[in-house]
Each structure stands twice: as structure tokens, then as C-alpha cells.
Amino acid sequence: MDLDPTDGQALLLDTSARFVDDRMPIEAVRAFADGAPLDPGYVAAAAQLGWFAMFVDEDLGGGSVSGDPVADAVLLAQLRGARLQPEPFAATNTVAGALSGQDAILSELAAGKASATVAVAGDALWDDGLRAERSGPDLVLSGTVVVDDPAASWALLTATLEGDAVQTLVPTESLPRIALGCLDVTRRLAALSLDAVRVPAAALVPHAVERTRTLATLLSVADSVGAMDRLFTMTRQYALDRIAFGRPIDSFQAHKHLLADVSLVVESAKAVLAAATRAVSADAPHAGEVASIAKVYVGGRAARFGQDCLQVHGGIGFAWEHDLHLYLRRITANAALCGTVDRHRDRIVAAHAEELR
Structure with missing residues (x-):
């Protein structure tokens, strides 16, 4: 049993396959694995195909070709896996699917002007070692997480606050990061260090x-x-x-x-x-x-x-x-x-x- 693409999904997959074969064929993937930077034009062009827009409302520049963003994303993820494409597809769509009310950020994600990531290493989505404490109107985050998009503009991080798991959206531009090696040479990992980083309590992402x-x-x-x-x-x-x-x-x-x-x-x-x-x-x-x-x-x-x-x-x-x-x-x-x-x-x-x- 396999997913049966709709006409719209089939068109998206066909267009995406031709785009990948042209912009990031296996030769380019191998160059990326050897240390070549990811062409910024690749991300911008992928955004024009709607790769990062599926979980974003149409009035924010997003939209799903089938009305089922989960199925759209899964079909594209399969295509990308078959062609060993690098990030930031999965993490950016995961964050977009979890956010609500963050219109400016969602618009940037859909347009490929920004990317977002989550902590991926091991059991990081359950217990990534981040601690959160309340300090007046703010939260103070401490710990280290491993993400799979070192260049991401935002990180949706899970932390333990008063015994419960909570999520907060954190800008990454000022966070120290260390590049990490990975068994998968088509993937770039980095450790983000949060040393008593203060974020407003409004940065909490509810029910996500x-x-x-x-x-x-x-x-x-x-x-x-x-x-x-x-x-x-x-x-x-x-x-x-x-x-x-x-x-x-x-x-x-x-x-x-x-x-x-x-x-x-x-x-x-x-x-x-x-x-x-x-x-x-x-x-x-x-x-x-x-x-x-x-x-x-x-x-x-x-x-x-x-x-x-x-x-x-x-x-x-x-x-x-x-x-x-x-x-x-x-x-x-x-x-x-x-x-x-x-x-x-x-x-x-x-x-x-x-x-x-």
C-alpha cells in the first residue's frame, strides 16, 4: 500500500523532481558532502515551488496543492530522501506546522527568506537537556541542543519548565554554535548553546x-x-x-x-x-x-x-x-x-x- 498522489500532488512531485535533477543532482550532493556550501539560490527556488508553504495559510503566502499539507510534505520528503537532498525542508515544515499567530515568521518561512529548525539528536524532542525557569515576565533557557540546520533563523526548542515539557521559539542569530560531524555526510549538524538565554514568556508556543x-x-x-x-x-x-x-x-x-x-x-x-x-x-x-x-x-x-x-x-x-x-x-x-x-x-x-x- 502506498500513498496515491492527487493530480496536484503529482504535478508538484514532477516539477520538484525536475528541479532537483537540475539544481542538486547526485554530483552536487557529493560536493555538498565534501564541504561545499549549500547554494542559497537552491532554497529560494525550492520556496517558489511551495516546499516550505504547505503549513502556512494562503493569506500569508502559503498553501497546499491538495488541501492536505501533511500528505504533501510526506510525498516531498520521500522524493527528497530518494535524491539525498540536504535540509532545511523537514525541520522548517515541522516548525511551520506547529506555529500559529506568528504571521511575519510564517510568511518568511513560506518564501524561503528564513528557515527554522528543531532539536533532532537522539531523544531531543522529548528530553533535550534544556531547562527553563521563570524570571519575571521572561523565561530563562539553559542547555545545549543539536539541530540539523546550522543556518536556521529560528529554533523551536523543547524545554522542561516546572516538570512539564514546553516549547519556545528562539532566534538563533546570537547563539553560539559548533559544527558537528554526522554519519550522514549529506546532513549538517550543529550544537546550539543556550547559557541563561532570556526569552519573553510570549515566545512559548502553546499546545504544540x-x-x-x-x-x-x-x-x-x-x-x-x-x-x-x-x-x-x-x-x-x-x-x-x-x-x-x-x-x-x-x-x-x-x-x-x-x-x-x-x-x-x-x-x-x-x-x-x-x-x-x-x-x-x-x-x-x-x-x-x-x-x-x-x-x-x-x-x-x-x-x-x-x-x-x-x-x-x-x-x-x-x-x-x-x-x-x-x-x-x-x-x-x-x-x-x-x-x-x-x-x-x-x-x-x-x-x-x-x-x-
Whole structure:
């Protein structure tokens, strides 16, 4: 089972695919991975396609091609994962989907004039080590978070305030940051340090903690599914093209079994992503749980999936010049970001704890 794009979504995907193939093909992705800066024109052009506008109202310059911004974002995230595109897509849309009443910021996000990020490392969306204390009309934030868009203008951060999780929107221009390495070389991470940073209490974003967690999880899973689908296609084609002992290697029984197993993982991942997308789109009471189920399934199988594809490729798969390792890095890193698999298992259990009692 897969998501069935509407006519508008199909046009968006086709236009976006041609844009990516022109502006950020795999050669440009490799240059970015080697340290080349992200072309600012790439972000501006992507904004013109509506990449950052889906969760923004039309009167602020936004709009969804289908009326379902969650499905639009998931389909685009899959396309981007298949083509190993760099940020700031997922985080910016996650923040846009959580904000309300921040018209000026939302307009800038939709137009690509600003980007936003969230803390992504490990279980940062649940407990990222940020502490918040009240000080008169302000909040004082302290701690360090890891974000996946070092150039972001804004950060929507989760902190613990009087025992509860709260979110606050913080401008990042004055925050010290340290560039970090990442297993996924197509991704840039940075540590933001907050040392008693004062923000007005009005910067609190109400009722958005669960929404942020769910959207970030869903888009991370969608990115992985797109990358896994492309990696399986590459692996299948290699098995057809590679000749050993006078026959394509996909005719050998061992490879048939391995390819069948890999294919099953891909199709199951698409199905669980589709189910999670529909639940989040409908704002169903169990949407967060289903998004976590998708993360557990996809994230829990990502590394083994990539290793199985590597086995089919054999020695060529170990070469730096081959694209396989870029996909393996992408899906393995995604499994550790926006909540670890163990954290999402705990989230699923917590959703049923009351009825179990």
C-alpha cells in the first residue's frame, strides 16, 4: 500500500523532481558532502515551488496543492530522501506546522527568506537537556541542543519548565554554535548553546509539543522510506546487470531470497508510512502512536536493510565512489534522529498504559 498522489500532488512531485535533477543532482550532493556550501539560490527556488508553504495559510503566502499539507510534505520528503537532498525542508515544515499567530515568521518561512529548525539528536524532542525557569515576565533557557540546520533563523526548542515539557521559539542569530560531524555526510549538524538565554514568556508556543514530535517523526520516516525505495531499485538493477559465471546474479537462489526480503521491507515501510500519514492528516487521537509505530518499523530495520543491499552489490558497494554508502548513511542516521527507536517503543507502550492498568 502506498500513498496515491492527487493530480496536484503529482504535478508538484514532477516539477520538484525536475528541479532537483537540475539544481542538486547526485554530483552536487557529493560536493555538498565534501564541504561545499549549500547554494542559497537552491532554497529560494525550492520556496517558489511551495516546499516550505504547505503549513502556512494562503493569506500569508502559503498553501497546499491538495488541501492536505501533511500528505504533501510526506510525498516531498520521500522524493527528497530518494535524491539525498540536504535540509532545511523537514525541520522548517515541522516548525511551520506547529506555529500559529506568528504571521511575519510564517510568511518568511513560506518564501524561503528564513528557515527554522528543531532539536533532532537522539531523544531531543522529548528530553533535550534544556531547562527553563521563570524570571519575571521572561523565561530563562539553559542547555545545549543539536539541530540539523546550522543556518536556521529560528529554533523551536523543547524545554522542561516546572516538570512539564514546553516549547519556545528562539532566534538563533546570537547563539553560539559548533559544527558537528554526522554519519550522514549529506546532513549538517550543529550544537546550539543556550547559557541563561532570556526569552519573553510570549515566545512559548502553546499546545504544540505533541504536534511537533509527531510531524518531525513522520517526515523523518518519509525521508528514510524514499531513500530505501531508491536503494532497493539500485540494488535490483545491479543484480540484473551484474554477470557472474555467465548469468545475472539475480538468477542465483541466494540473491533471489535476499532481494525478496529487501523488497518486503520496502513495501511494508511504504504501507506503515501511508497509515501514519493518513492518521496525522486526519488529526486522529492515535496519530502520534501510529507515527511512532512507523518509526520503530522503519528505523529498526534501516541498518540491516542497507547491509543486505550491500551484500548484493559485493565489493563495489564498499567503494567511496559508489552511491550506496550515501543511502546507507542516510537511513541509519535517520533511525537515530527525531527520537530513537527505543524512545518510540516507550511512546507506544505509554499510549496503552492506561488501558493495560
